[in-house]
Amino acid sequence: MKQLFSFILVLLLGVSTLSPSAFGAEKKAPSLAEKAESAILIERDTGEILYEKNGDEKLPPASMTKVMTMILIMDALDKGKIKMSDKVRTSEHAASMGGSQIFLEPGEEMTVEQMLKGIAIASGNDASVAMAEHIAGSEEEFVSMMNQKAKDLGLKNTKFQNPTGLSVEDHYSTAHDMSIMAKELLKYEGITKFTGTYEDYLREDTDKKFWLVNTNRLLKFYDGVDGLKTGYTKEAKYCLTATAKKGNMRVVAVVFGADTPKDRNSQITKMLDYAFSKYETSPLYKRDQVVGEVKVAKGKDKTVEVVTSEPISILNEKGQGKANMKKEVKLNKDLKAPLKKGDEVGTLIIKKDGKVVTTSPLLAKDSMKEASWWNFFKRTFTTFTKTS
Template structure:
C-alpha cells in the first residue's frame, strides 16, 4: 500500500473562482458587437466574462493556435528543433490568403516558419510545419482533433491547419480559450514570436520579407504579447489576445466582430476590465521544488517533487482576507523506476473543508532502478557509517 505524507499550510487569502466571473458577467457588456466572447484568467481558467461562449462558429486563422500548440509540443518533446530546415512542398506554396510567399522547394527553419505563422499568419507556413511534423496535412489535422478532444474542446472540429474556409471547420470562444491557455504553458517560447510587432524573414537574401503582426494590440496595448487574429468573410473579425501585468495573465477571445477597429476596441475593454477588477497571488512557479522524497531501490535515493506549471489564486480587488488551507499530499518512499513527470502527489487549496483548487505534483527527473550490486554496496556503506 502506498504511503502519503500530508502537510497543511495556512493561507491568509480570499479565493475567488468561476462563480465570481458569472456574477460580473451579468452586470457588464464588454463585447456588445461580437457574436461571442470570453475572458478568462490564464492560470486558473476562471471565467471573468462570457457571451455566447459555446456557440459554434468558424474561427478563421485563430485555428493556428492549435497548429502552434502542436509545433511547440513537438519542440518541447525533442521531435523537432527550431533550427531544423523544412522544405516547402508544392501544396504548401500554393496556399492563398495571408502568406509568407514560400516557393516550392524553398527551405526555411522551423523557427522562421513559426514566426511566419505567429506574426504574419502565414497559411503556407502553417502547411509546411504541419507536413514536417505529421507527414501530411491530413495526418496533422487528425492530431489537431485528437488534441482538441484531450483538452475537452467538446464543440470543436478542425478540417485544416490554417483556418481557410472549409466544411465542418468550427470552434467556440470557450474552446479557443482552452487551447490558448494550453499554448501559454509554453509562454517563454511562444510569446517570443507572438509578441513580435515587426521583423523580417530571409534577411540575408535578395528577397527579404517584412513581417508586421496582424495583432495590432501587441504594439498598442501594454502587456499584450499574443496570440492570434483571424478573418474571413464567413468568420468576420476574430481575435484571441493575451496580456500580462505583474503576475496576472488573462486571455480574451472575440468572434464575429464587424471590423478590426471594433474587434481591437472590445478586446481592450475586456482586458481593462480584468486588470482593474482582479489580481492574483502566486503560490508556486513552474518547476519549483516542493519537497524531496525518498526513492525505494532507485539509482538515486531521492527525487525532487516539483510543480509542473504556475499555480496561483485569483482575487477580486478589495476583498477581505480569510484563512485558507493549503494541503500538500505527496507519496512517500516511491518505488523505482520513476518516469520524469510522473504524478506523485498534489496540492489542494481548501476553504471550510471544501476543495477550491488543486494541482498535480510530478517527479523532476527519471530515476532508474538500482542494480543488485548497487543496492548491496549502498547497504554496506550505511552499515560501515553506523
C-alpha cells in the same frame, strides 16, 4: 369594466415578464462584448472565468486555429523532439496554401524558429502546414494530434480539420475552448517572444527579404498585450484570442464573430480594462518549480523530483483582502520506471475559502531509466550492510 380588467391584465403580464434583476435581486453582469457573437475573459493562471457570453457556441475559429498548432510546436520543442535551429523543408502542398502566407516556395528551407515567427506574426498558412508535416509526417496526422490534444485538455466543443483555420466543413471551436488552448500555450513562456512581436523580417540577407507585420494591432495600442492570435474568414468574421499581462496578472480575452476589426479590438479592450481594474493575483508557483519528490519502483534511482507544469496563482477581487488559501499535493502511487521527463506524476490542488479553484498536473522533473541488475545488486548490498 372590460377596459379596467384589460388594463389590470396588461399590468400583471408586464410585471410577470420582469427579470429578478429589475427588483435588485440579481447583480447585473457587465456588458463587455455586445458586438461579438461569443466572448470570454479568464485569468490565465487560475483559469477563472471573469466574463462570458455564449461561451459554448460552436463557431468557425479561422486563424485562431493556429493557437493549437503553436501548442504542438512548443510541446515538441519542450520535449526535445525538435530544435529551433532545425531546418524545415517546404513541400509542394505546404507552398500551395492560400490566404495569409509568407510565400514559401516548394523546396525552400527555413528553421523552426523562422517558421514559428511566420506563423505567430504573419499567420502564415504555408508555414503552419510545413511545420505540421515536419512534426507529424503529414498534415492529416498533425490534425489527429490537434484533436487528441483537444481531448487531453478536456475540450468538448472543438474539432479541427486543418492546422490553418482556412474555411472547411466541420471545423469549429468555442470561446471557452479557445481560452483553455490559450492558457495551455501560455505555459510556454517563450511563445510571447513570437506572438508579442509587432514587426520583423524573414530572409533578411537575401533578395527575397520579407517584412512581417503582426495582424494583432493591439500589440501597438494596448499596454501589456503580447499575443496571441487573430482570425478572419468570411464565415467566421473577425476573431481574436488576446492576452495581456500587468504586474503579476495575465488574462486571456477571446472574441468570435465581430463585424469589423474595430469592433473586435474594442470588445477585447473593454474586457482587458475590466479585468485589470477589478482583479489582482498573488503568484504561488512558477512553472518547473520543485514541489517534492515521488517514489519510482524499479528505477535507477528510488525517487524523482516533482515540478509544476505551469504558473500557479490565486485570484482576488481588488479591495476584498486575501482569501483563505490551502495547497495540497497529491502524488501518484505505484509509479514504475521507465519514466520520461514531463510525465504526469501527480496533481496540485489549490483551495480558496474551502473551494477548489485550481487543479494542475505535476510532472517528473527528469527521466528515470529502469534499474539494471547492477543497480539492484548495489541497492540490496547497501541495505544488507546497514542492517548487519
